[in-house]
Amino acid sequence: MSKNHVISYLLIAPAAIYMLLFVGYPLIYNMILSFQNMDLSTLNSGEVLFVGFENYRAIFQEEAFHIALRNTLVYTFVSILFQFIVGFLLALFFANKFKGSDGLRGFVMIAWLIPQTITALLFTFMLGSTEGIINQILLGTGLINESIGFLSNPNIALFSIIAVNVWIGIPFNMLLISTGLSNLPDDVYEAASIEGASNLQQIFYITLPMLKPVLLVVIMLGFIYTFKVFDLVFIMTGGGPINATEVLSTVAYRYSFVNFDFGLGAAAANILFIILFLISLVYLMMTRTEDVK
Amino acid sequence: MKKRKEMIQLIIGIIIVSLYLFPFIWMVLTSFKTQIEIFQTPPTLLPKEWSLAGYQSILNEGVLLYLKNSLIIAGGAALISIFLSVPCAYGLAKSKIKGKSMFLLIFLASQLFPATVLLTPLFLFFNRIGILNTYLAPILATSLGGIPFSVLMLRPFFQSIPKEIEEASTIDGCGSFQTFVKIILPVSFPSIAVCGAISFFFAWGDLIYSITFNRNQSLWPMTAGIYNAIGRFGIQWDNLMAFATLSTLPVILLFILLQKQIIKGLTAGAVK
Amino acid sequence: MNFKKVLAFMSIIFLVACNNETATNLDSDVTTLTMWHYYTAAADELSYMVDRYNDENEHIQVELEFVPFDEIAKQLSIGVAGDVLPDIVMIDSVETAAFASIGVLKDITDSVIASGEIDYFLPGPVESTQVDGRYYGIPFEGNALALYYNEDIFAAADIGSVPETWDEVLEVSQKILDYDPSLTPFGMTAVRNEQSTFQFIPFLYSAGGTYDNLASEGSIKALSFVTELMNKGYMRQDFLNQDQDDIIQLFAAGNVAMMINGPWAIPSIEQINFSIGNLPKDQEFTSVLGGANLAVIEGQQAEQAVSFLEFFLEEENVREFARRANLLPVRTDVLESDDWSNDPMFSRFIEPMQVAVPRGPSANWPAISENIQLAIQRALLGEATPEEALQEAASKNEDLY
Numbered sequence: 001m002s003k004n005h006v007i008s009y010l011l012i013a014p015a016a017i018y019m020l021l022f023v024g025y026p027l028i029y030n031m032i033l034s035f036q037n038m039d040l041s042t043l044n045s046g047e048v049l050f051v052g053f054e055n056y057r058a059i060f061q062e063e064a065f066h067i068a069l070r071n072t073l074v075y076t077f078v079s080i081l082f083q084f085i086v087g088f089l090l091a092l093f094f095a096n097k098f099k100g101s102d103g104l105r106g107f108v109m110i111a112w113l114i115p116q117t118i119t120a121l122l123f124t125f126m127l128g129s130t131e132g133i134i135n136q137i138l139l140g141t142g143l144i145n146e147s148i149g150f151l152s153n154p155n156i157a158l159f160s161i162i163a164v165n166v167w168i169g170i171p172f173n174m175l176l177i178s179t180g181l182s183n184l185p186d187d188v189y190e191a192a193s194i195e196g197a198s199n200l201q202q203i204f205y206i207t208l209p210m211l212k213p214v215l216l217v218v219i220m221l222g223f224i225y226t227f228k229v230f231d232l233v234f235i236m237t238g239g240g241p242i243n244a245t246e247v248l249s250t251v252a253y254r255y256s257f258v259n260f261d262f263g264l265g266a267a268a269a270n271i272l273f274i275i276l277f278l279i280s281l282v283y284l285m286m287t288r289t290e291d292v293k
Numbered sequence: 294m295k296k297r298k299e300m301i302q303l304i305i306g307i308i309i310v311s312l313y314l315f316p317f318i319w320m321v322l323t324s325f326k327t328q329i330e331i332f333q334t335p336p337t338l339l340p341k342e343w344s345l346a347g348y349q350s351i352l353n354e355g356v357l358l359y360l361k362n363s364l365i366i367a368g369g370a371a372l373i374s375i376f377l378s379v380p381c382a383y384g385l386a387k388s389k390i391k392g393k394s395m396f397l398l399i400f401l402a403s404q405l406f407p408a409t410v411l412l413t414p415l416f417l418f419f420n421r422i423g424i425l426n427t428y429l430a431p432i433l434a435t436s437l438g439g440i441p442f443s444v445l446m447l448r449p450f451f452q453s454i455p456k457e458i459e460e461a462s463t464i465d466g467c468g469s470f471q472t473f474v475k476i477i478l479p480v481s482f483p484s485i486a487v488c489g490a491i492s493f494f495f496a497w498g499d500l501i502y503s504i505t506f507n508r509n510q511s512l513w514p515m516t517a518g519i520y521n522a523i524g525r526f527g528i529q530w531d532n533l534m535a536f537a538t539l540s541t542l543p544v545i546l547l548f549i550l551l552q553k554q555i556i557k558g559l560t561a562g563a564v565k
Numbered sequence: 566m567n568f569k570k571v572l573a574f575m576s577i578i579f580l581v582a583c584n585n586e587t588a589t590n591l592d593s594d595v596t597t598l599t600m601w602h603y604y605t606a607a608a609d610e611l612s613y614m615v616d617r618y619n620d621e622n623e624h625i626q627v628e629l630e631f632v633p634f635d636e637i638a639k640q641l642s643i644g645v646a647g648d649v650l651p652d653i654v655m656i657d658s659v660e661t662a663a664f665a666s667i668g669v670l671k672d673i674t675d676s677v678i679a680s681g682e683i684d685y686f687l688p689g690p691v692e693s694t695q696v697d698g699r700y701y702g703i704p705f706e707g708n709a710l711a712l713y714y715n716e717d718i719f720a721a722a723d724i725g726s727v728p729e730t731w732d733e734v735l736e737v738s739q740k741i742l743d744y745d746p747s748l749t750p751f752g753m754t755a756v757r758n759e760q761s762t763f764q765f766i767p768f769l770y771s772a773g774g775t776y777d778n779l780a781s782e783g784s785i786k787a788l789s790f791v792t793e794l795m796n797k798g799y800m801r802q803d804f805l806n807q808d809q810d811d812i813i814q815l816f817a818a819g820n821v822a823m824m825i826n827g828p829w830a831i832p833s834i835e836q837i838n839f840s841i842g843n844l845p846k847d848q849e850f851t852s853v854l855g856g857a858n859l860a861v862i863e864g865q866q867a868e869q870a871v872s873f874l875e876f877f878l879e880e881e882n883v884r885e886f887a888r889r890a891n892l893l894p895v896r897t898d899v900l901e902s903d904d905w906s907n908d909p910m911f912s913r914f915i916e917p918m919q920v921a922v923p924r925g926p927s928a929n930w931p932a933i934s935e936n937i938q939l940a941i942q943r944a945l946l947g948e949a950t951p952e953e954a955l956q957e958a959a960s961k962n963e964d965l966y
Contacts, residue, residue, distance in 0.1 A: 004388070011384030015377040015440055016396050022437055023403035026414035030406070040667045040928065043645065093306070098299040104306045106552050110317055113544045115498035115516050118537040122320050125530070128811065129803040131818065133319060136336050152806040154946060167316070175555075217445050221404070228407040231500075240757025241805040242942045249407040257409070257639040259932045260663065262646075269410040276405040283401070284394055329836060332818040417647045425649065505643060508599075508630045520605070520633040528810055 027273075033266035040260040055267035065268070068246040075162055075247060076226045080219060082166045087173025094174075095181050105178065112171040120235035123164045127151055127236075151237050154244035161236055161245055165226065176218050177211065220283045224276055248272045317541075324348070324534035331530050347535030351518075356539060358511060359518035362428075363497060364543070366514050369432035370496035371489045374439035378488055382447030383477070400441035411437075412505050419506055430506035431514070435499045439492025446491075450484045451477075486554035490547065497544050515540040596869045598627045600653035601641075603634040603857075606829075607890035614886050618876050625869045627653070638664075645669055650862045652870045655705065658693035658856045659759065659924050659934075665701035666928035671861040674700040676871050682878040689854040690895045693923045702860035703874050706887075707895040708827045709852040709917040710767060712845065716838045718748065718822045727842040731790050734823075734845045738799035741822050750799040752812040752824030753791070760808050761941050762934040763853055763924070764825050765791065770922050772847040776933065777966045779940070779959040780952075786847065788951035792944045805942055827855060828893055828914050841913035852917035853924065856895065893918060929965040936961045 037051045059065045090108065094101045114122075126133050127150040135147040150160040208215075230249040233239065239246040239254065249272060256265025311318070323331055324347050326340040385393055411434070419430050454477065478485075500516040507513065519536050548555070604611050612629060619626050630651065632640050638660050644650040645667070656664060664670050677683050677700045683691065690704030714727055719737075722744035728734045738750035755761045766776070768791060774784030794800045804812070809830075815821040817834045824830075825844065843850045859877060861870040876882055880896060884904070887894035893914055894900050906912045927933060940954040949957070 005390055008384045008388030008390050011380040012388070012396055015381035015444060016399055018377055019399055019403045019437070019440060022415070022418075022433065023406070023411075025418055026406065026411045027402075029414035029417070030410060040642075040663055043667045090309075093302075093309075096302055098302040098306070100303050101306065102552075104303075104310050106549060107310050107314060109548055110314060110541070110545055113494060113548060114317065114537075114541045115500075117498070117500050117516055117519070118320075118540060119316075121519075121533065122316055122537065125323075126316060126319065129801065129807060129815070131332060131334050131336070131815065131820065133336055136334065140335065147803075149802050149806075152803045157806075167313075170313075213449050217449075221442060221445065224401070224404050228405070230407045230409055237806055238757045240942065241946060242757070242939060242948070249409065252407070253409050254935075256413075257642065259935065260638075260642055262413075262642075266410075269406060272407070273405045277402060280398065280401040280405070284397060287397075329817070332814045334818065334820065413643050413646050416643050416649075420647045420649050504633065504636060505640065508601075508632070510631050520631075528814075530814075 030266045030269055030273075033263055034270045035267075036263045038262040039264075051263070055263050056271070058264065059267055059271070064243050064246055065251060067243045068248050068251045071158055071245060072227060072229075072247040075158060075165070075229065076223060078159075078162050079165045079169065079226050080222055082162075083169035083173050083222070084219070086166065087170045087175075088177050090170065090174040091177040091181055094178060105174070108174060109171045111167055112169070114168075116168065116231050117235060119164065119168055120232050124151065124236045127160055152241055154241045157237055157241065157245045161233055164236070165229070165232060168232075169222065169226075173218065173222075176214055181207065181211075216283070216286060220280075223279065227276055228272060320534055321538050324531065324538045326531060328529065328531050344531065347529075347531035347533075348539075350529070350532050351535050351539070354518070356515070356518060356536065359513055359515040360539070360543065362503075362512055363514035363516070363540075365428055366431050366435065366499070366503070367493045367496040369428065370436040370439055371493040373432065373436040374443050374492035375485055375489045378440050378443035378447060379481070379485055382444045383451050385444065386448045386451035397445075400444050403437060404441050408501055412501065415502075416505060424506075426507050426509050426512070428512060431499060431502045431512075432496075434502040434506065435496035436492065438495040439488070442491060442495075443488035447481075447484055447488060450481065454480065483554045486551055490551050490555055493547065494544055594624065596625050596866055598625060598652040598866055598870050598873060599630055600627055600655070600873075601630050601632045601637060601651045602655040603632055603637055604655075604890075605631075607892065610886060610890040613889065614877075614882065618873065622872075625873065627873055641669065650864065652862055652864065652866045653873060654860050654862060655857050656702065656860055658690060658704075658707075658854060658858055659926070659930055661693055661702050661858050661860060662696050662926040663928045663930060664860070665696045669862060670701040671863045671867045671871070672699050672701060673703075673861055673871055673874065676875065677703065677878070680875055680878050682880070685880065685896045685898050687895050687897055687900070687918060689918075689921050689923045690856060690858070693854065693856075693926050694858050694860075695926070696928070702858035703878055704895040705857045705859045705877060706892055707854060707856035707918060708829065708893055709854055709914060709921040710764065710825050710827055710844060711852065711914055711917045712823060712842045713816060713826055713830065713834070713839055714823045714842065715816070715819065715821075716840055718744075718819075721745075722822075727840065728823075728845050729843065731845055731847050735793070735797070735799075737823075738794070738797070742798065747820075749801050749815070749821045750823060751794050752816060752821040752826075753794070753800060753804060754808050754812055754825075755791075755795075755800075755805045755941050755945050756808045757805070757938055757942065758808070759931075759934055759938075762937045763855065764809075765937065765941055766853040766922065766924055767844045767851045768847070770853075771844070771849055771851045776925065776927075776937070777962070779937070779955045779962065783847075784955055785952050788941065788944050788955055790847070791941070792951050795945045796947075802945075805945060828911060831910050832891075841910060843916060850916070850920050852921040854918075854921040927966070933962050933965050 034055055035050050035052060036048050037054065038048045042048045094105045127135075129135065130139075130147040132150075134150070138144045139147060149156065151157050228249050229247060230253065233245055233247050233250055234253065237245045239250045248268065252265050252268035252272065254265075255261050255268055322338070322340060325343050325345070326337075327342070327344045327346060330337060330341060385396060415434055416425075419425050419433075424430050424433075497514075498516060499514065503513050503517045515536065519533065519540075600615070602608070602611060608631065615627050615629055634657075637654070637656060641650070641654065641656075641664060650669070661670070683700075683703075686704050687707060690707045694700055694702040694704060712727070718741060722740045724737050724740055728737045734751065741748055741750040753764050765787070768787040769776070769784055772783040772787040772790075774781050774787055778784065795802070809826055812821060812824050813826060813830045813833050816824045816826075816830070816839075817837060819837065844852055859874055861867050861874060877886075880899060883894050883896045884899045884902075886892075887899065888904055893905070893911065899905070900915055900918065906915060924930060925933070936958040940958040943949040943954040944951045
């Protein structure tokens, strides 16, 4: 191996080994556990056996699981979509560079900086019942006659949580797009203006493509992070009412730590993992083409 | 004319941001209300009497200790993230080895589990190496979130550094390590700041790792300290909101301090 | 440059962190026991009792470790997997059977019977510590549910007496709504966790149903009653996402006229002119038992831990702790003594405690309860009739009883 190669490996290895160690072990542990029938009673009798795909089969037969899968997909796609759109609009707005725009943009970040558990508690407080401030404002301004069950109405609850998630995610999207925007060379735009392209066309045909690398990372990581959401849902609704806001990670949690069926919980977590893994592969293929370019 | 346009934009901007941040403002205002006033209907906007009861209460409960712990844990996680991610991203950006994709896959794969799934195996692992009930346990666990993100963000940045700069310094007689330290690093400070800051922010919000790995409450960060306000018999909302406000201030301060660097750092990554 | 300073600062902190060592116990003559508890409000009083124990016992020292209430079961199960467990654990009465059945808790039957004290304890809490007739813990704290009501609202709505039967509840609720439609007459939680089962059990049993016969006539009658309360607007749909604590806040703000809750609510509602009565009955007055047990974890220091438990079997210690912490004692003799029977509020809980039924006990309680929660929510949302909802729950629970 050439000297350069050795140096390369030396640079890359520490981080890779670190991650492999701390995540590889849980990964294998979880994988093995998902094929066992470990729950409270088998822990006692010591009869923890391998049961093949039994856990997976059981999960796929559960209605709650399918609802959770659907909810997770809806939650993720809608969240990412709106975080991006609103973040993008805000970034465009602040790109006008008026006096005070930097400061204001900094303030917007607050929403993202608040620890998520706190945000969850805060919004549960605000969205609750008739006394919650949001309902009070809506009632007070006459926009509604009866208070809305943001978190107790099974048809709305998931979207309420999505709204909170969008609120949290907007600043980060905005920030990345902002910095990308500010760094784009002006002459490209000038040329486009001379050619007669409208502002909107410029955005679509120049800005977005040039931002593509950053956008890919942000959307990819955002997707992964959103897909495995736990705290927000668990704190705000616990998965209820009934199963209306159950997502994959809350289902896995419930199996493991509420019903103490660890094998089942591990299997649910693995399904989550596999789905995200496949998506990561897609991302890698996309960036590979980028590298080639 | 331009000034007027700017004024209007500023006013619109203030309105938008105020509306957007209303929940945060509400949180801070609530922290100054009494428990009774909090649940009044119709609710009051500004506190009728400004009460420091919530803050006094949590100061008595040792919120400063929790603050210190949060700083240690988040700071530690940020440091580990920087020391591991920067060389790694550089290596991935510059090297010609095969299997880069595999490394990227490892980093991505590490993100694919929710924290609750990692709890038990990490607990077992940390127990075996004897770091339960120390700061190291939550530091290591929370750094797992920051590293992959940092590597993925820094890599395109390092790729964008023109080769000419490196070649120039080699011609001048610097070894590659010297090149790295004297030329690359200074240029990359902003991007490194980004990764450190984001790793810091990720780790700041952790709750579950500290509670699981550290039975010793004197090691708990602020987020975990909230449990003192959530009694089994009722939530002390004034305490909770005071706690929430205090938990947020340090990260906001840090962001403001580093804002310029962070923006510079992100900028660089966007342009290939 | 700003950043360099920040980096240096963080490096120092990091070094500090790495050097942080936990204290080691050097005295080998003394056994140090760790005990998990989840008290926040009564933590100081618990500390006091433990300090007293430590003073009286040279060779055994007990250290308390706080674990949030929602986390105890989870941390125990992680601890079991990792073989890192405390010596003594405070465990919710409903979860004791589950952990006993996996062999984590020590069988302390012999010590308990030898102490001669256990007969003085309330039967319900005692039952919650048992599996197959063997003791796996001692009752430590007990509570039950009762009916709180707002005297001022009752007076204004011209309601003469507290409702005692289900029909009276319906009547009174309607009167309250007629008086002021913005009020919520009846506060009962239907949230997606153990609390809704907790609150439903008294109604279930009062009508003659049981947790292992959910499809019976009595069971269906109970769920139908609660559903009726919801459908007539006497309860809010929001209660599906609000737990007992949330409802306490609503009661304290004067927006809910009656509520089902436990003795812990009393300190939070002082500004309301309230009274407490028995839970309204269908056939018999009933209530449900909540509370905590203390258990010993199987292990090397189990013997010493048992002696710590014996400390809390003694009448004077039960009395002192309950009095200091403002909780209900689990010994009948203490409960019926002056300290509690003379307190206007606490005394109202004596009868509920005496008629309260435990939940289960069953090693599979979490799963059983979950199906009950789902049934309650389905019926209240109108997704199924009470009968359908309960039949579904019954069939899902069949293998678990």
